[in-house]
Amino acid sequence: MKTLISRGKSRIDKERLILAVAAPLLAIIAALVVTAVIIAATGKDPFAAFSDMVTYGSASDSQVYILNKATTYYLAGVAVAIGFRMNLFNIGVDGQYRLAAFVAAVLGGALTLPGWLSIPLIMLAAMATGALWSAIAGILKVTRGVSEVISTIMLNSIATAIIAYLLQPEQLGQLDDAGTLVSTKPLPKSSYFFTIDVGPAGQVWGFIVIAVLVGIAYWFVLGRTRFGFDLRTVGQSESAAAASGVSVKKMVATSMIISGAVAGLVGMPTLLNDSHQYDNSFPVGLGFTGIAIALLGRNHPVGIALGALLWGFLERTTNHLEFQGYDKEILGVIQGVIVLCVVIAYEVVRRYGLKRQQQRVGAELAAQAAAVRTDKQEVAG
Amino acid sequence: MKILYGMQKPDEGTIAVDGTQVAFATPADAIARGIGMVHQHFMLADNLTVLENVVLGAEKLHGIGGKARTKIREISEAYGLGVRPDVLVEELGVADRQRVEILKVLYRGARTLILDEPTAVLVPQEVDALFDNLRELKSEGLTVIFISHKLGEVLSVADEITVIRRGTTVGTADPRNTSTKQLAELMVGSELPSPETEESTVTDTPMLHLAGVRLTQTDLDGVERVILDDVTFTIRRGEVLGIAGVEGNGQSELVEAIMGMRTADRGTVALDGADVTRTPTRKRREAGVGYIPEDRHRHGLLLEAPLWENRVLGHVTERPNSKRGLLDLKAARADTERIVRDYDVRTPGIEVTAASLSGGNQQKLIVGREMSHAPKLLIAAHPTRGVDVGAQAQIWDQIRRARREGLAVLLISADLDELIGLSDTLRVMYRGRLVADADPATITPEELGSAMTGAASGHLQHTEDAEGGDAR
Numbered sequence: 001m002k003t004l005i006s007r008g009k010s011r012i013d014k015e016r017l018i019l020a021v022a023a024p025l026l027a028i029i030a031a032l033v034v035t036a037v038i039i040a041a042t043g044k045d046p047f048a049a050f051s052d053m054v055t056y057g058s059a060s061d062s063q064v065y066i067l068n069k070a071t072t073y074y075l076a077g078v079a080v081a082i083g084f085r086m087n088l089f090n091i092g093v094d095g096q097y098r099l100a101a102f103v104a105a106v107l108g109g110a111l112t113l114p115g116w117l118s119i120p121l122i123m124l125a126a127m128a129t130g131a132l133w134s135a136i137a138g139i140l141k142v143t144r145g146v147s148e149v150i151s152t153i154m155l156n157s158i159a160t161a162i163i164a165y166l167l168q169p170e171q172l173g174q175l176d177d178a179g180t181l182v183s184t185k186p187l188p189k190s191s192y193f194f195t196i197d198v199g200p201a202g203q204v205w206g207f208i209v210i211a212v213l214v215g216i217a218y219w220f221v222l223g224r225t226r227f228g229f230d231l232r233t234v235g236q237s238e239s240a241a242a243a244s245g246v247s248v249k250k251m252v253a254t255s256m257i258i259s260g261a262v263a264g265l266v267g268m269p270t271l272l273n274d275s276h277q278y279d280n281s282f283p284v285g286l287g288f289t290g291i292a293i294a295l296l297g298r299n300h301p302v303g304i305a306l307g308a309l310l311w312g313f314l315e316r317t318t319n320h321l322e323f324q325g326y327d328k329e330i331l332g333v334i335q336g337v338i339v340l341c342v343v344i345a346y347e348v349v350r351r352y353g354l355k356r357q358q359q360r361v362g363a364e365l366a367a368q369a370a371a372v373r374t375d376k377q378e379v380a381g
Numbered sequence: 382m383k384i385l386y387g388m389q390k391p392d393e394g395t396i397a398v399d400g401t402q403v404a405f406a407t408p409a410d411a412i413a414r415g416i417g418m419v420h421q422h423f424m425l426a427d428n429l430t431v432l433e434n435v436v437l438g439a440e441k442l443h444g445i446g447g448k449a450r451t452k453i454r455e456i457s458e459a460y461g462l463g464v465r466p467d468v469l470v471e472e473l474g475v476a477d478r479q480r481v482e483i484l485k486v487l488y489r490g491a492r493t494l495i496l497d498e499p500t501a502v503l504v505p506q507e508v509d510a511l512f513d514n515l516r517e518l519k520s521e522g523l524t525v526i527f528i529s530h531k532l533g534e535v536l537s538v539a540d541e542i543t544v545i546r547r548g549t550t551v552g553t554a555d556p557r558n559t560s561t562k563q564l565a566e567l568m569v570g571s572e573l574p575s576p577e578t579e580e581s582t583v584t585d586t587p588m589l590h591l592a593g594v595r596l597t598q599t600d601l602d603g604v605e606r607v608i609l610d611d612v613t614f615t616i617r618r619g620e621v622l623g624i625a626g627v628e629g630n631g632q633s634e635l636v637e638a639i640m641g642m643r644t645a646d647r648g649t650v651a652l653d654g655a656d657v658t659r660t661p662t663r664k665r666r667e668a669g670v671g672y673i674p675e676d677r678h679r680h681g682l683l684l685e686a687p688l689w690e691n692r693v694l695g696h697v698t699e700r701p702n703s704k705r706g707l708l709d710l711k712a713a714r715a716d717t718e719r720i721v722r723d724y725d726v727r728t729p730g731i732e733v734t735a736a737s738l739s740g741g742n743q744q745k746l747i748v749g750r751e752m753s754h755a756p757k758l759l760i761a762a763h764p765t766r767g768v769d770v771g772a773q774a775q776i777w778d779q780i781r782r783a784r785r786e787g788l789a790v791l792l793i794s795a796d797l798d799e800l801i802g803l804s805d806t807l808r809v810m811y812r813g814r815l816v817a818d819a820d821p822a823t824i825t826p827e828e829l830g831s832a833m834t835g836a837a838s839g840h841l842q843h844t845e846d847a848e849g850g851d852a853r
Contacts, residue, residue, distance in 0.1 A: 365727050
């Protein structure tokens with residue numbers, strides 16, 4: 001009987017693992033098929049395109065590019081995932097990171113401290129700004145019942161307007177020598193984040209270390225602490241959370257603030273490792289990329305990392321495809337199809353898994369009962 | 382039942398209606414074949430009239446106007462349902478709502494009715510009225526499938542009984558020559574458990590004391606509704622206080638006020654001598670409140686989480702689940718194994734989701750969890766609802782054990798036999814007030830039922846001997 005139980009357990013575990021991998025795999029295969037059909041429809045050879053993507057994507061300079069891009073995407077994905085685990089849809093990561101990067105850039109430009117002091121200060125300022133900006137949405141939600149989806153979308157626009165206003169030569173911005181680019185005062189060299197030199201392939205941004213640390217912290221806090229358990233409980237069932245003694249409102253506000261704080265870090269790899277200033281060409285829309293990546297990575301710290309790498313890979317390789325005569329819109333098509341397929345595949349697999357488990361449990365219990373019965377009969381006989 | 386109504390597909394086997402073999406992909410297919418279902422939880426929109434509720438989704442049949450109204454009246458008269466089409470559903474009582482549900486199904490042309498636990502929410506008098514309705518339907522040539530855990534009801538209303546245990550048909554019985562005992566033996570393979578309690582263990586030490594608790598709620602229209610009014614009672618150590626009442630008379634809110642999920646507008650809640658009126662839920666739980674919620678899916682479990690996470694739920698700050706803010710996964714898992722063993726939770730392991738367990742096993746897990754933290758007060762709201770007879774007996778045993786060990790138990794139930802059998806003291810709740818009290822040693826379900834509908838109040842009959850039930 002004991003062996004029966006343990007055998008049943010491992011079988012269910014194994015099946016769960018297969019199901020967990022099945023969903024993203026299915027989605028990516030489906031996306032590949034759809035993309036192939038589209039490329040073929042434009043009269044080009046899809047397989048040549050795919051092989052070009054693989055060859056170009058695996059070149060060492062491409063790998064460095066992908067890693068650097070993925071660093072930013074990972075942070076964005078984690079910021080969104082924190083909200084998702086709570087059933088909160090933080091669309092505002094976009095505005096939060098841009099405002100945070102702007103404030104951090106202004107502060108960084110003004111500081112003339114040694115790097116070991118100024119870099120943490122810049123990062124803290126960014127996190128605080130992101131947290132404050134998201135706290136507005138969080139507080140509106142718990143006190144007035146405003147949907148965070150609506151409020152964060154509006155806050156994104158407000159952030160855009162604030163930055164546009166402040167980033168003028170007569171405010172906090174300055175015109176470059178060519179007179180074409182408005183930026184904040186550049187960071188002094190001492191405030192540059194370290195990079196890892198990998199020879200001719202380029203330099204890997206040192207911020208990747210911070211991204212890994214954020215990933216570990218995310219995993220640890222959610223999976224190993226009381227706070228994380230409370231957070232996940234609210235995400236799974238607000239009514240059960242309330243009955244179990246979690247203050248749902250406090251939790252909503254707190255997780256929104258944490259999500260915003262991580263969002264504040266999204267702009268940091270670019271600011272500290274690359275641009276060293278906030279200007280008109282600072283990347284936009286990373287918050288939305290983060291949503292796609294969190295969905296793709298199933299809110300799992302490792303899954304998000306894989307999603308971020310995939311996104312970097314697609315971006316790098318489809319850019320190159322353009323030079324090979326393919327349409328550049330193919331990137332958007334692939335990304336869109338992947339996200340769509342992933343969402344559908346996860347839902348299908350989740351439902352299938354739940355049903356399947358229910359059946360298995362029923363079957364195993366029946367088998368156990370039968371085993372007990374024969375045992376008894378043997379004793380009786 | 383879900384298969385019959387097209388909500389789930391069978392893996393194998395066939396269904397035949399009127400001699401023809403059929404396959405249902407959706408409930409719509411089932412409806413088209415004349416099968417209608419009356420759900421345990423009513424599917425009615427409160428802010429619409431009966432007419433609107435009935436035609437909703439079936440507008441094509443007779444329109445939404447006069448023709449539909451005439452049809453509803455016709456059906457209502459033909460089967461003696463007494464449904465008035467132009468009343469708002471929110472103004473109707475539970476029994477009337479159920480009749481609207483039945484009418485809804487008939488309106489769609491059902492010839493076979495499935496009723497899922499229809500009597501769970503009714504008082505005895507209403508149950509009799511429902512049975513009269515069902516007999517009426519039967520005499521008009523309709524088929525009724527009546528699903529119930531209550532053996533007495535099945536015996537009194539059915540023409541043929543099929544007993545299902547763990548998903549297989551274990552036998553059929555003829556109600557005319559079958560006793561409840563025989564039926565129960567078919568159901569569990571053992572004797573019928575009874576909720577009777579033992580020697581009184583009531584002490585003089587008050588554990589839970591509510592004084593003048595009042596709770597109001599302002600609804601969307603800005604109208605203030607009184608949900609609880611002047612609720613005062615004391616439960617002592619070793620005492621089971623039973624609260625009877627038709628559901629929706631404030632019982633859920635009373636539990637929430639004691640648990641701290643709602644804060645009373647007036648009055649005090651004291652636990653073991655300490656005022657906890659404004660204490661948050663978690664602190665109250667830590668102070669020793671065990672809670673078996675009435676709706677375990679909404680309040681007691683994380684359905685898609687594994688069993689061991691469900692074991693942590695509600696007690697995340699307590700050992701063995703955590704130490705200094707960190708979860709202790711190993712200890713929590715080990716303790717879940719213990720609960721599964723000690724409380725006879727039938728499961729192949731602790732990594733399966735709570736959703737894959739049967740209702741009875743889910744409930745046993747909850748009972749085990751709540752009893753594992755040395756509670757002083759146990760709140761049991763409908764502890765055996767939707768639970769098979771075997772699990773029911775075990776849960777009753779646990780409540781008796783809790784009482785023996787000196788816990789104060791607040792028992793809320795719609796099963797009057799359960800209430801009378803387990804309680805030391807009985808109170809009746811009606812429209813947010815405790816309107817009557819009774820001695821479980823002598824009171825009958827019918828007498829309780831009349832107080833539950835507001836027909837009687839104060840000290841109910843048969844209460845000459847001392848309150849507290851030490852006579853038994």
